[in-house]
Amino acid sequence: MDAILLYLAVGVAVMSNAYGHFSDRPTKMWISLFTTVCTCIDDTVTSEKRSRACVPFQRAVREMRAAGASGYECA
Numbered sequence: 020m021d022a023i024l025l026y027l028a029v030g031v032a033v034m035s036n037a038y039g040h041f042s043d044r045p046t047k048m049w050i051s052l053f054t055t056v057c058t059c060i061d062d063t064v065t066s067e068k069r070s071r072a073c074v075p076f077q078r079a080v081r082e083m084r085a086a087g088a089s090g091y092e093c094a
Contacts, residue, residue, distance in 0.1 A: 023059045030055030 034051040041047050 022063070023055060026055045026059040026062070027051075029058045 030051040030053070033054045034047055038047060038050050041050075
């Protein structure tokens with residue numbers, strides 16, 4: 020249960036940016052929670068092998084290098 024807390028900020032940010040115009044507070048809370056759960060599932064379902072394979076690609080992005088030019092790709 021604690022793992023989902025890491026994604027709560029994402030759910031709230033997406034809701035406030037995309038659905039801030041809604042006036043119904045309970046609806047906004049459900050949208051935040053739904054987005055939080057979807058984001059958590061998306062991140063945790065990714066296999067560990069794939070995650071490790073993406074590390075060089077993520078490093079290249081952080082260092083602002085073109086992924087194709089540096090030979091790094093995330094399949």
